[in-house]
Amino acid sequence: MQQLTATRWVLALYTALFLAFLYGPFVVMAILSFQQGPEGGPQFPIIEWSTFWYKHVLGFAPPSRVAPLPIGEALTRSLTLAFATMVVSTVLGTLTAQAFRRQFKGSGFVFYLVVLGMMVPGVLLGLGMALVADQMDIARTWWGTAFVLHVVYTYPFAFLVMLAIFNRFDKGVEEAAWALGVPPGRTFRKVTFPMIFPGVLSAMLFALTLSYDEFPRTLFTGGSEVTMPIAIYGTFAVEIHPNLFAFGVLTTLFSFSLLAVYGILMSASVRRANARASGIQEDVA
Amino acid sequence: MTNFDLELVKIRKVYPGGTVAVEDFDLQVSKGEFISFVGPSGCGKTTTLRMIAGLESITSGELLIRGRNFTHVPTEKRPTSTIFQNYAIFPHMTVRQNIAFGLQVRNVPSDEVKRRVDTIIEKLELGDVADAKESALSGGQKQRLALGRGLVTEPEILLLDEPLGALDANLRKSIQEELKILQRDLGITFVFVTHAQSEALSMGDRVVVMNSGRVEQISAPFELYTRPKSPFVARFIGRNKIIDGQLAEIGAGRATVQTRFGLLSGVPGFDPAAARPGAQALAVVPSEYVGVHRADDPRGDTPLDSVKGTVTAMDRVGQVIYVSVRLDDRLDVRLETYRDKLEGRGIEPGSEVELRWNPERTTIVLDAG
Numbered sequence: 175m176q177q178l179t180a181t182r183w184v185l186a187l188y189t190a191l192f193l194a195f196l197y198g199p200f201v202v203m204a205i206l207s208f209q210q211g212p213e214g215g216p217q218f219p220i221i222e223w224s225t226f227w228y229k230h231v232l233g234f235a236p237p238s239r240v241a242p243l244p245i246g247e248a249l250t251r252s253l254t255l256a257f258a259t260m261v262v263s264t265v266l267g268t269l270t271a272q273a274f275r276r277q278f279k280g281s282g283f284v285f286y287l288v289v290l291g292m293m294v295p296g297v298l299l300g301l302g303m304a305l306v307a308d309q310m311d312i313a314r315t316w317w318g319t320a321f322v323l324h325v326v327y328t329y330p331f332a333f334l335v336m337l338a339i340f341n342r343f344d345k346g347v348e349e350a351a352w353a354l355g356v357p358p359g360r361t362f363r364k365v366t367f368p369m370i371f372p373g374v375l376s377a378m379l380f381a382l383t384l385s386y387d388e389f390p391r392t393l394f395t396g397g398s399e400v401t402m403p404i405a406i407y408g409t410f411a412v413e414i415h416p417n418l419f420a421f422g423v424l425t426t427l428f429s430f431s432l433l434a435v436y437g438i439l440m441s442a443s444v445r446r447a448n449a450r451a452s453g454i455q456e457d458v459a
Numbered sequence: 460m461t462n463f464d465l466e467l468v469k470i471r472k473v474y475p476g477g478t479v480a481v482e483d484f485d486l487q488v489s490k491g492e493f494i495s496f497v498g499p500s501g502c503g504k505t506t507t508l509r510m511i512a513g514l515e516s517i518t519s520g521e522l523l524i525r526g527r528n529f530t531h532v533p534t535e536k537r538p539t540s541t542i543f544q545n546y547a548i549f550p551h552m553t554v555r556q557n558i559a560f561g562l563q564v565r566n567v568p569s570d571e572v573k574r575r576v577d578t579i580i581e582k583l584e585l586g587d588v589a590d591a592k593e594s595a596l597s598g599g600q601k602q603r604l605a606l607g608r609g610l611v612t613e614p615e616i617l618l619l620d621e622p623l624g625a626l627d628a629n630l631r632k633s634i635q636e637e638l639k640i641l642q643r644d645l646g647i648t649f650v651f652v653t654h655a656q657s658e659a660l661s662m663g664d665r666v667v668v669m670n671s672g673r674v675e676q677i678s679a680p681f682e683l684y685t686r687p688k689s690p691f692v693a694r695f696i697g698r699n700k701i702i703d704g705q706l707a708e709i710g711a712g713r714a715t716v717q718t719r720f721g722l723l724s725g726v727p728g729f730d731p732a733a734a735r736p737g738a739q740a741l742a743v744v745p746s747e748y749v750g751v752h753r754a755d756d757p758r759g760d761t762p763l764d765s766v767k768g769t770v771t772a773m774d775r776v777g778q779v780i781y782v783s784v785r786l787d788d789r790l791d792v793r794l795e796t797y798r799d800k801l802e803g804r805g806i807e808p809g810s811e812v813e814l815r816w817n818p819e820r821t822t823i824v825l826d827a828g
Contacts, residue, residue, distance in 0.1 A: 346543055346545055347548075347549055350541070350543060350549070350608075352513075352534040352535045353513075353539070353609075354560060354612060355565060356535055356564045357535050357564070358535075365549055
């Protein structure tokens with residue numbers, strides 16, 4: 175009993191430390207984002223609580239010596255890029271995983287070829303792409319070269335998620351559809367896809383978030399019209415003001431709302447699955 | 460024009476690894492026939508069904524449906540419907556949507572879809588759950604839904620892959636009867652796969668017995684039960700007493716086997732022209748036809764075959780008595796008889812008895828193995 179209590183304390187401490195390191199930076203950033211402005215800097219103590227930096231980010235603050243964050247266009251670019259990457263990677267990932275449901279010649283090789291995209295260090299890949307683009311006289315743009323690398327990077331994640339989903343998928347319902355005279359294409363749309371949709375949602379979330387804050391690959395291939403992470407990085411070089419923290423809090427809230435939407439959609443389908451499982455149990459009883 | 464709904468001509472299935480799953484399957488099924496495939500697991504019965512459905516490719520041979528060649532036609536273009544053992548109900552659709560799905564892809568007008576779905580729902584008594592999904596259905600309802608979904612498209616042949624396997628014994632019995640009645644009403648050809656011999660025999664107009672990828676025998680149930688053609692069928696179907704020996708005489712409709720209990724005769728279950736005296740053979744006697752007698756009991760006028768033995772045990776279960784008789788150190792037989800047939804005849808454990816039967820009931824089969 176004594177020992178048990180000791181173990182509990184150790185585990186509790188461990189968990190507390192884990193949470194502190196996980197969320198500590200964010201909490202500190204959130205507190206500092208309410209620093210007085212424009213004189214207050216990104217450090218303690220808090221001179222006076224204010225929402226000045228939020229107004230500054232959103233462009234409501236009066237002009238001051240602190241330049242506004244160059245986020246407007248960068249944010250639009252990042253969101254557009256993340257959305258496009260999400261669509262392409264999820265479609266590619268789902269189709270590739272579908273192909274892998276059957277053994278085909280060279281499937282092992284193709285598997286590693288796809289997964290390589292997330293294994294290769296991002297800086298090297300970005301640099302390599304930049305060199306190739308220069309050699310071939312291709313302009314480096316966020317919607318061209320950077321977009322390709324975003325897909326190369328996120329597609330394996332979407333693929334692996336869908337591979338796991340298909341592993342647990344019962345082929346019987348597809349056979350039942352074919353046996354009813356439903357052609358394979360329509361079977362995929364009407365039977366397979368609705369059943370794997372929770373997995374597709376996860377793959378989409380992966381691709382979206384990975385692309386949205388992608389840095390090393392974009393740095394070298396994005397060209398002069400920068401994306402959000404590059405724009406933020408650019409401001410570090412001059413001086414850091416709490417407006418960055420205010421922006422950080424806002425994007426985090428945005429991410430949380432995305433997660434909430436995902437959670438709601440997911441729990442709805444899990445509820446359906448649970449209902450299904452308990453239905454089976456009733457049969458056994 | 461052929462009279463057959465379904466014809467399998469020398470169908471073979473060889474898997475990529477070289478494993479032969481089905482070997483030279485020949486079968487002709489008339490319109491409206493109820494045919495059962497039965498055999499132990501791994502015998503190739505489900506593989507054959509899946510080849511008919513188009514879910515498994517056919518290595519060689521031909522598959523004809525109403526005289527048209529369907530050997531390499533994809534599943535969705537075949538005039539068959541399949542009922543699966545686990546039902547494979549679409550979990551994201553309601554009962555109504557499940558049934559309507561097959562019609563919608565055929566571009567049936569929507570009022571016609573509604574009418575036909577309603578008819579099926581009424582016929583299969585699914586009205587109470589018409590708008591429920593799979594999770595809300597009982598085992599029997601799922602079974603009926605699977606059936607309704609398969610029947611609504613009016614297939615020419617309905618393929619059933621152990622459709623009752625997941626149900627409990629009582630439900631199984633009642634659905635067996637419903638299925639049989641339904642099949643008679645619709646007049647559709649049914650191909651029914653099961654591993655339970657009683658199910659195959661009670662449901663099928665004819666039964667195909669399979670073993671290790673080969674067809675052992677195709678017969679009507681009673682003939683299969685009483686006249687096996689191979690050692691496998693003799694052991695797998697019915698409750699036969701089997702005594703081995705060598706073929707002695709072969710005549711028209713009659714053969715004898717020299718056994719260690721003497722010469723036994725019976726009806727040959729093989730082509731008399733193909734067998735030679737001295738070949739290994741089995742005398743197969745359905746135990747229902749074997750009587751237990753004292754050696755000094757008078758034998759009536761009918762010539763009977765008999766073997767002597769000693770009663771080792773008698774188990775009484777109500778009106779039924781199970782008599783265990785030791786014939787020799789290699790063969791013990793257990794017979795089921797009724798109390799009033801045996802009582803007061805001085806037969807008890809330790810008695811010397813004679814088992815007697817009419818040799819007309821015996822089938823002689825060749826024992827290749």
